[in-house]
Amino acid sequence: MSQDIKISIVDREGETHEIDAPTDMSMNLMEVCKSYEFPVEGTCGGMAMCASCQCYVLSESNLPEKSDDEEAMLSEAYNVKENSRLGCQIFITPELEGLVVELAPEE
Numbered sequence: 565m566s567q568d569i570k571i572s573i574v575d576r577e578g579e580t581h582e583i584d585a586p587t588d589m590s591m592n593l594m595e596v597c598k599s600y601e602f603p604v605e606g607t608c609g610g611m612a613m614c615a616s617c618q619c620y621v622l623s624e625s626n627l628p629e630k631s632d633d634e635e636a637m638l639s640e641a642y643n644v645k646e647n648s649r650l651g652c653q654i655f656i657t658p659e660l661e662g663l664v665v666e667l668a669p670e671e
Contacts, residue, residue: 567586567587567588567658568584568585568586568587569584569585569587569656569658569660569661569662569663570582570583570584570585570661570662571583571585571593571596571656571660571661571662571663571664571665572623572662572663572664572665573597573600573602573665573666573667574622574664574665574666574667575602575603575667576603576667576669576670580664581600581602583596583600585656585660586656587656587657587658589656590655591655591656592610592651592652592653592654592655592656593617593619593651593652593654593655593656593663593665594606594610594617594650594651594652595610595652596656597617597651597667602667603667603670604616604617604651604667605617606651606652608652610652611633611652612631612633612634612637612650612652612653613633613637614637615637615638615640615641615642615650617650617651617652618638618641618643618644618648618649618650618651618668619648619649619650619651619665619666619667619668620645620647620648620649620665620666620668621647621649621663621664621665622647622664622665622666623662623663623664623665625659625660625662625663625664626659626660627649627654627660628653628654628655630649630653631653634649634650634653637650638650642669642671643668643669643671648668649665651665
């Protein structure tokens with residue numbers, strides 16, 4: 565049985581969109597954003613090698629720790645903040661119900 569969670573995406577114009585994200589398809593946040601046609605590139609295909617899916621986590625969600633690859637990519641990316649994460653490294657699970665993220669500016 566599928567279980568969707570509600571997450572909120574703040575687009576680059578500042579508008580908030582509440583969307584349903586499936587927890588039973590092994591999707592990451594980048595893939596969910598792309599499926600809703602948000603302007604997220606994901607140039608590397610989700611390998612934490614490009615930072616084109618960078619976002620800012622605005623909620624107090626319990627996210628997994630950043631991997632060494634994610635840390636390394638963010639250290640080279642533009643517009644990085646304390647709450648920056650790569651969308652491709654945030655997998656959609658029931659625990660992320662209520663997640664709020666803002667898309668980082670394009671370069």
